Amino acid sequence: MKKGERRKQELLQIAYRMFISRGYENTSVDDIIEEAGIAKGTYYYYFETKEQTLEEVIRMMIDREVEAARQILQAEIPVPQKIVGIISSLRPTQEETPIEGALMQPENIVMHEKIRRKIMEAAVPLLSEVVQEGIAQGIFSCDCIAERVRMLLVISSDTFDEGLFTEPDITVFIDMTEKLLGAQHGTMGFIRDLIRSGAER
């Protein structure tokens, strides 16, 4: 029962790398087993279907990202920075895709969408907590927190996944974030500088 667990982790790692770099649809089970140097039957001894592998790969990613997000949750930084920090730590791709980077958007919809949904689930409770904190500090003021957080995530993933970094896009995003949470105008303005300095790199 020891060897098995190691093998499974190894396969998950390989699948993870390949799904990220070439995309889920463009990675065949044969590709994975060739890379791993095992036979078809061995693969299916560990996974019921290819989709289950994807599911587990995503769970792995999310777990890691949620862990990072929890760190930020407990950090000693201003609430607005926490929000942005958590959202961007839960962002997929970016560092994940070594060089290519864009291979996540164009034709890898299924994986992208599954990730998006899982992140949504994981992020709502975390961010809700931070928003509560913000309300307690008088920075935010709103009801229906979970629903607002959800909407914040939706507009974030649209804006950032789609790579909409024009000035008006950012302006609207900031404006909406502030109004969504009932924050004073300017509260989230620092996002602009963050994106600007991040985009240069």
Place this chain on the structure above:
Amino acid sequence: MKKGERRKQELLQIAYRMFISRGYENTSVDDIIEEAGIAKGTYYYYFETKEQTLEEVIRMMIDREVEAARQILQAEIPVPQKIVGIISSLRPTQEETPIEGALMQPENIVMHEKIRRKIMEAAVPLLSEVVQEGIAQGIFSCDCIAERVRMLLVISSDTFDEGLFTEPDITVFIDMTEKLLGAQHGTMGFIRDLIRSGAER
């Protein structure tokens, strides 16, 4: 050159019906040709790939919906109603899926996402025009119209495609729509009644 065009339309109709009712992924080319009573080669005489068929089916749907949306654009109704009318006329599924209805969300991501993007493209200019009209009438007040319209579409598709019709979801949606466009509180409140009366059915 006449028979060919008819055949193609016929195939598009069949594909359309099958994609909608069973989903794109669950419809094989063999299913389509069996339904149409033709041979494989004939299908591929009209379409390069299955995906191209999907593309054309979607174009067909969107064209039809955009036509309906244009009617609303020119109608003599208040601007807020126009906005809602256009958005819901561009909504996929609903009437499209005769009985099943839900077959669009669960495991038909690729098609759903392609439709979403196409609708986005088509809807932004239409809605921007209406928003302009609203601004001229003093009902709305905002800059970055295209970006705001885009965001409105994003939150609409999330809220409605996902079927989030709880009271808080609707409240937040209405609130955000008003703030997004710089409308007075209450301007979009009628949406609640619309959803309520629509949901009963």
Place this chain on the structure above:
DNA sequence: AGCATTTTTCGACTGTTAGTCGAAAAAATA
């Protein structure tokens, strides 16, 4: 150790699918 049981591995096999191709049939044109 020797034997039995469980875990892990193998790879040939099946079935489904998208897509190809050359040749025949049908329609249009001359």
Place this chain on the structure above:
DNA sequence: TATTTTTTCGACTAACAGTCGAAAAATGCT
């Protein structure tokens, strides 16, 4: 009628996910 173009056919290929029974390796038991 002859020829050229459009349309149709269906057998074929290649890629793929997933199955299965049997062999090998590891583990436990006495």
